[in-house]
Amino acid sequence: MSPIIxxxxxxxxxxxxxxxxxxxxxxxxxxLTFTIDPGEAVGYIGANGAGKSTTIKMLCGIxxxxxxxxxxxxLRPVEDRVKLARRVGVVFGQRSQLWWDLPVxxxxxxLASIHRLPKTQEKxxxxxxVDCLEMADYLATPVRQLSLGQxxxxxxxxxxxxxxxxxxxxxxxxxxxxxxxxxxxxxLVDERERHGTTLMLTTHDMGDIERLCERVLVVDxxxxxxxxxxxxxxxxxxxxRVLVVDxxxxxPDLVDVPGTTHLGSESRGLQQRFAFDAExxxxxxxxxxxxxxxxxxxxxxxxxxxxxxxxxxxASSR
Amino acid sequence: MRxxxxxxxxxxxxxxxxxxxxxxxxxxxxxxxxxxxxLKVAILFATVRAAGGELNGYDVATMSAYIWxxxxxxxxxxxxxxxxxxxxxxxxxxxxxxxxxxNVQLSHVASEVGASLxxxxxxxxxxxxxxxxxxxxxxxxxxWPYLLGFLSVVLxxxxxxxxxxxxxxxxxxxxxxxxxxxxxxxxxxxxAGLFVPIGLFPTWLLAFAEATPFPSMLMYxxxxxxxxxxxVGSLRLVGVQCxxxxxxxxxxHFLTAAGRRKLEVQGG
Numbered sequence: 001m002s003p004i005i006x007x008x009x010x011x012x013x014x015x016x017x018x019x020x021x022x023x024x025x026x027x028x029x030x031x032l033t034f035t036i037d038p039g040e041a042v043g044y045i046g047a048n049g050a051g052k053s054t055t056i057k058m059l060c061g062i063x064x065x066x067x068x069x070x071x072x073x074x075l076r077p078v079e080d081r082v083k084l085a086r087r088v089g090v091v092f093g094q095r096s097q098l099w100w101d102l103p104v105x106x107x108x109x110x111l112a113s114i115h116r117l118p119k120t121q122e123k124x125x126x127x128x129x130v131d132c133l134e135m136a137d138y139l140a141t142p143v144r145q146l147s148l149g150q151x152x153x154x155x156x157x158x159x160x161x162x163x164x165x166x167x168x169x170x171x172x173x174x175x176x177x178x179x180x181x182x183x184x185x186x187x188l189v190d191e192r193e194r195h196g197t198t199l200m201l202t203t204h205d206m207g208d209i210e211r212l213c214e215r216v217l218v219v220d221x222x223x224x225x226x227x228x229x230x231x232x233x234x235x236x237x238x239x240x241r242v243l244v245v246d247x248x249x250x251x252p253d254l255v256d257v258p259g260t261t262h263l264g265s266e267s268r269g270l271q272q273r274f275a276f277d278a279e280x281x282x283x284x285x286x287x288x289x290x291x292x293x294x295x296x297x298x299x300x301x302x303x304x305x306x307x308x309x310x311x312x313x314x315a316s317s318r
Numbered sequence: 319m320r321x322x323x324x325x326x327x328x329x330x331x332x333x334x335x336x337x338x339x340x341x342x343x344x345x346x347x348x349x350x351x352x353x354x355x356x357l358k359v360a361i362l363f364a365t366v367r368a369a370g371g372e373l374n375g376y377d378v379a380t381m382s383a384y385i386w387x388x389x390x391x392x393x394x395x396x397x398x399x400x401x402x403x404x405x406x407x408x409x410x411x412x413x414x415x416x417x418x419x420x421n422v423q424l425s426h427v428a429s430e431v432g433a434s435l436x437x438x439x440x441x442x443x444x445x446x447x448x449x450x451x452x453x454x455x456x457x458x459x460x461x462w463p464y465l466l467g468f469l470s471v472v473l474x475x476x477x478x479x480x481x482x483x484x485x486x487x488x489x490x491x492x493x494x495x496x497x498x499x500x501x502x503x504x505x506x507x508x509x510a511g512l513f514v515p516i517g518l519f520p521t522w523l524l525a526f527a528e529a530t531p532f533p534s535m536l537m538y539x540x541x542x543x544x545x546x547x548x549x550v551g552s553l554r555l556v557g558v559q560c561x562x563x564x565x566x567x568x569x570x571h572f573l574t575a576a577g578r579r580k581l582e583v584q585g586g
Contacts (some may be wrong), residue, residue: 014582015582059374060416060417062416063582063583078578081416082420085417085419085420086419095413095414096411096414101336101340102332102336102339106335109328113328114326116325156321174475232342
């Protein structure tokens, strides 16, 4: 099976205008080599400015690499841009591909004709997407009047309308509330199960990665800092979740809860924090273990911050 | 080929539909067009009368036709130089254009042509209406100038979109293109015959204007519609329009190909 994405020493520099006429070069992507096989779900993470979007734009033939080679869906992105565009669906969370003044359904119709979908396929696919992403209520609403959550669902649909082999999502959940995030993630999982789509995802949300991806690429300053499974990433950086519980009454530090590490207490033990490894213990198990020892009134789970993960990957790779 | 035509039609229609959502803006445009139309009436009528009622083939009635037809086309022919392309290069949204299985030039020009065709309804027709009803103007009495004239208007609109697109590709290199846009606005208006008909130009300026695509954008459609140029002469003008159409399409095509290699979209 030949890979769906293959890069070899991929590099992109930008000219930076400094003070006066001075110009410096910024290497946004630096000697990147990786492959992704058809059907994989890959998280592509890194801090702001790490080179994620630039990589994606080179994969799609929007930006021309300064150096190195890239092949996407077996095509050369820059030369075969139009052909490639029929096989890739991309969402840039910060940009819209919908027609701002027109109703959502009109955008879908225009895109269907751009992608030359036969009428029957257009109808079936639109119905499927509208149904899965619950968009029926606002199909006739102009895009500019949609809420962010509604618009993101429409954006994702627009990118998937032509049933692409490869779906690339750049920050698809940025700014979404918990419920909208959840709905979008569930949809993406379903979509992969049904169509076997390859997924590449950049995000600042560790939750996206954990629920959607099997493999993670971490990029830092344009270089690949980690390539492996989620489990491997957790092991490398010890990515742990934190359970915070509010207890009914002041309690001595619960240091003996199995599978967790007591991180600290506040207000005479009214609030306590435990770290646990999501690979070995579910949040429910951790909670149950705490509940056996004290009455829990409220709880929250803190997920590891992606910037933090990247920092630790970077530190451990030195 | 058929699929391409269908996509083009869809894009033109999308531009038309988009533009139709800005009704108040269209009304504002019409008011501005009409105001300047009356100003042109005052100045150019006085000029014709001062010349003894006839000036380079224009009398008051044909001058009126020139004024109201050109004012009517002003909302549709791009003589302001603003280009969607440069704005999208600047904001980085051009990313989306390159993500589509479409020729970027075709998609930009097609949707601008669609928007311009819509503008003929709230801005073009009422302006001509003012000319006919309020001021009075000469009109051809056979159907031919209207038919060929409409074709010529569509060609002129398309040419305007193509020229502005080609100039807009400078954004790939410059990012900030406001200077170029201002220059375009002044030069194109003058040479397209927006301020005065190019038939009133001194010989040297007329020759210069005719060596540019600008008269094909506004003056020639107006000449054909008003019946000032007819028969073989009008076909020749349409031929000249087609020539410029081909040339500017090629220019835009190659500039896009070259500019793409310069494109820098950082972040987002």
